[in-house]
Amino acid sequence: MDALLWLSFGGPDRPEDVRPFLENVTRGRGVPPERLDEVEQHYLGFGGVSPINALNRAAISAVEAELAERGIDLPVYFGNRNWHPMVEDTLAQMAGDGVRSALVFPTSAYGGYSACRQYDEDIARARAAVGDGAPELTKLRHFFDHPLFVSAFADAVRVAAEGLGEYRLVFTAHSVPVSADAASGPPDSGGHRYSRQVAEAARLVAAELGVREYDVVWQSRSGPPQVPWLEPDILDHLDALHGKGVPAVVLCPVGFVSDHLEVVWDLDTEAAEKAAELGMGFGRAVAPSGDPRFAQLVVELVREHLSDAPVRKLSDFPVAGCTVNGAPCAVGCCEPAARAGRRRLD
Template sequence: MSDATAPYDSFLLVSFGGPEGPDEVIPFLENVLRGKNVPRERMMEVAEHYQSFGGVSPINQQNRELIEAIRGEFDRSGIELPIYWGNRNWHPTLPETLRQMRDDGRRRALAFFTNMFSSYSGCRQYRENIAAAQEEVGEGAPVVEKVRFGFNHPGFIEASRERVRTALAELEGVSPEQVTILFTAHSIPMAMAANCDYEMQLRESCRLVADGVEAGPWRLVFQSRSGPPQQPWLEPDVCDAIRQGHAEGQLKALVIVPIGFVSDHMEVLYDLDEEAATLCRELGLPMRRAGAVGTHPEFVRMIGSLVLERLDPTGQRPALGELPAWHDVCPTNCCLYTPQRPSR
């Protein structure tokens, strides 16, 4: 029996990674930006964001908490797969983790990427990272296959709705119909967006979440762009949208929902809880930021559900809305993108 047809014997949480001390910030960011056309001054600006939080990104601890929640869900669901964790940019790195899996005798793993939407950086690049790690580990490196994206899975949608309802309830003295919902996601280059379903999936998730809560209008906006000014990225930026909406008299109160992120990591904390929140205070605009799905029980159950789908392909594949349950195996041309390289 080849490794590609062996039974699944492990689960791999694949994530971005983050520094856990001031001395790790620059090496981490250099890993993140290697091969990308991002000015060094922008990197140093982002480094200051991390240093303002003591040089510690919350993402690693949040992943540890998610792993514990997944372990409990696996126990409840009868899923007997040991859980591993590997990152793209910082320890534990994917090569370190795949080497450990090989040494533990693991041959074939199911992977969950801590991202709900298709794009080069959110899917294909992770698959390339895994392939590079397998090559580095060499003979015996486990086969790794991802579960489908859950952007329209009932568990993700209901977890997101509950986070929005909590934020709406915190806006005192404001009726729900007066509240505009701004859904935010990481901006990506237009050239990347043109070759994937990122925007379409995001808009479907936003619509499904908004349809299940009592509030006013909603809009999808973006945050955290990092490319050179001359390179077009998805817009509008969240702060630009707030300024414009306020100037036009369209905004009375806001709930900002980081729909494109599964945890309250650095980009959420800085771009939304610092920059967007400061802007809203300056404008006198009531605002609450909804939490990311994190370890919400419905989200964790969704992860278990996606694993069970692969363990028993004859079972149900739940999906809400107008788009089907997404594919498990990506087509060869899925999310193709050639990142711009630094000019010499």
């Protein structure tokens, strides 16, 4: 292997980028303009800049340092699905630099269409755009059950809970249409299905914390009301917990690897305001991309391919997500967007 490609979602860097970025994300998916207007205001409320690109670059720097410390000579390139640097341009640069084969780290721990198979499509599209001479690309596996991912979240919960006293632990992940979740793994797929992987990651983090009772809820729904999505929604769930007399909550965004705009808006803004309105104590665990263990995790995944390092995982779910040149890893798994529905805007 000649390089590592860090493949992510992308986000605007300037206010004038916001609308074109959102149009890229939702092209061909029937998202109503008023929904784009709403999300555009979220971005503009933060200066028109998504945190995701800066978070990715910081994580890449940490991975580069970890690779160097382990004596692994592997340059890291950065490409996005929806905004600059676009993955097609990055792959062309890689080809021009003489890269012939590379590993790909997608910034999602899970299966599902947008979290997994769409990255396969990104890889295939970028290779087609570059044409002859495009590097061979091997996408790294899912890592929702990796011990470093789990321990980073567990410690983040401990920090978020300081000073709260009694609290309820609530895990959150991006909601998807129920039909999309069903399409994220064939009936006999065991741990391939997105919602099952999220539930397992939550179970593992809670177990490390010694917490026996917790909740898994969903955030960031953006589809039409007549289409069923995974529930309960985090805001509705806070109302329900308040009705049961729960004095405080700690939210753990276990479905995300970084504190990008959807985490900051849905949890630090809307959920925090809801908790304050209800008189509930509130804490939010940070996502792990800035934790040193995250860079160590990425390098461990790389070493599984470079030096046959052991696969470290805490669940009995099957290892999945590793693909070559964008070939889907399982027949009937993670159906395309036309059938599975749209997932996220950041």
